[in-house]
Amino acid sequence: MQPSAHTANTSDAEMPTNADSTTTDTASASASNTAAVNSAAVNTAAIDQRIATIRRQPFRAKFHLRVPESEFVALRGADVVARHARDLIGRRLAPAHPANDGRQTPWGGHPVFRAQHATATCCRSCLARNHDIPKGRELTAREQDYVVAVICRWIDTEIGAARPSRT
Numbered sequence: 524m525q526p527s528a529h530t531a532n533t534s535d536a537e538m539p540t541n542a543d544s545t546t547t548d549t550a551s552a553s554a555s556n557t558a559a560v561n562s563a564a565v566n567t568a569a570i571d572q573r574i575a576t577i578r579r580q581p582f583r584a585k586f587h588l589r590v591p592e593s594e595f596v597a598l599r600g601a602d603v604v605a606r607h608a609r610d611l612i613g614r615r616l617a618p619a620h621p622a623n624d625g626r627q628t629p630w631g632g633h634p635v636f637r638a639q640h641a642t643a644t645c646c647r648s649c650l651a652r653n654h655d656i657p658k659g660r661e662l663t664a665r666e667q668d669y670v671v672a673v674i675c676r677w678i679d680t681e682i683g684a685a686r687p688s689r690t
């Protein structure tokens with residue numbers, strides 16, 4: 524059993540709120556994330572910043588696409604993967620009280636699942652802790668767009684297809 528970052532108990536995936544050196548980073552990333560969620564157009568630079576912050580958590584950093592998941596992206600294409608992301612998020616993350624919340628995302632087998640663990644969009648607790656999107660209510664359409672954008676951006680970066688964001 525791999526360590527789970529989903530449960531409420533403390534783990535290596537917790538936000539490093541008590542570490543002096545990261546206080547400023549956490550605060551600024553939080554502000555940029557709010558911009559990423561709220562802006563009408565998805566803010567790629569803010570998303571990149573948020574992904575970079577999440578990658579500093581050792582638990583998140585160890586997730587990468589494996590060969591079958593990379594092949595899935597290569598074979599089916601980014602548009603199909605994005606459509607799957609939208610569908611999976613809508614069914615498994617967006618409801619106010621998702622089924623099996625905290626355990627609803629397999630460790631892999633689909634690039635979107637892998638991306639969800641890497642980007643802390645795997646369950647509503649991780650989403651609340653890392654993306655400042657509260658649990659206990661349905662995700663808005665804009666929040667779902669944001670989560671899908673985060674997932675697709677991480678996958679693009681993994682397969683080397685992401686262009687640098689403009690700030």
Ligand SMILES: [Zn+2]
Pocket residue numbers: 528529625643644645646647648649650
């Ligand atoms: Zn989670």
